[in-house]
Amino acid sequence: MDASALAFTKIRQEFPGPGSAPPTCVLDGVSFAVREGEFIAVIGPSGCGKSTLLQMAAGLLVPTGGQVLHRGRPVAGVNREVGFVPQQAQLFPWKTLAENVELPLLLRGVAPAERRVRVAQALAAVDLDGFEHHFPNQLSGGMQKRGSIARTLIYRPDVILMDEPFGALDAQTRMVMQSDLQTLAIDARASVLFITHDIAEAVLLADRVVVLSQRPSRMLADVAIDLPRPRNVFEPFRNPGYEAAYEEVWSRFRTQIALGSRVH
Secondary structure, three states: OOOEEEEEEEEEEEEOOOOOOOOEEEEEEEEEEEEOOOEEEEEOOOOOOHHHHHHHHOOOOOOOEEEEEEOOEEOOOOOOOEEEEOOOOOOOOOOOHHHHHHHHHHHOOOOHHHHHHHHHHHHHHOOOOOOOOOOHHHOOHHHHHHHHHHHHHOOOOOEEEEEOOOOOOOHHHHHHHHHHHHHHHHHHOOEEEEEOOOHHHHHHHOOEEEEEOOOOEOEEEEEEOOOOOOOOOOOHHHOOOHHHHHHHHHHHHHHHHHHHHHHO
């Protein structure tokens, strides 16, 4: 029996070229699966289609070829059962933090009393209790990101898609968010597909790291990260086996960095 929460099978994606130019092939036969409760990180060169895979899983883009399955069913149209955390927090500036976090429940017709309870629980989970009535411009970048994650977790999706969510944060805030995400992902019992350009972040957070090539992108490696949890994101070298895991991922990826420098 297939226990995959999310599966990509022979994914091919082409985008139209400018004018009469031929289409650009971004993804060429990419296949991998995210099992129940698993945290998968995807890394690859810029423009290799990492974010495109998330858009397909969310039902925002139909692949040129291949198939995306969510719990064994083809993704056809917007997939409202998955959660999506974008690169930017994208909180509505005219709404308070509580109102932003509450919105998915409001759209799903959840009763007001239950909404209040679940908003309080979601904000407490990301250490934002006490900031319910603040507007986004009154919150730091890290707090806004926590709010974005709370808004995603509040409707309890079984799959969470994260598109370089910590890339715009300063180094210290990023480490705190990485540490918090480990706890939140375990508590939510959700499967996570996490896009990043940072190998260290991928190794520290993921159960497996999928390495993609330069476009037309193919899967170079699917590396299991066998490090005990919880992992120390503040001092990565103190995690037993971290250096070996990092080297294994880097050894697959560095050829693509060299290729990219020659191409450009």
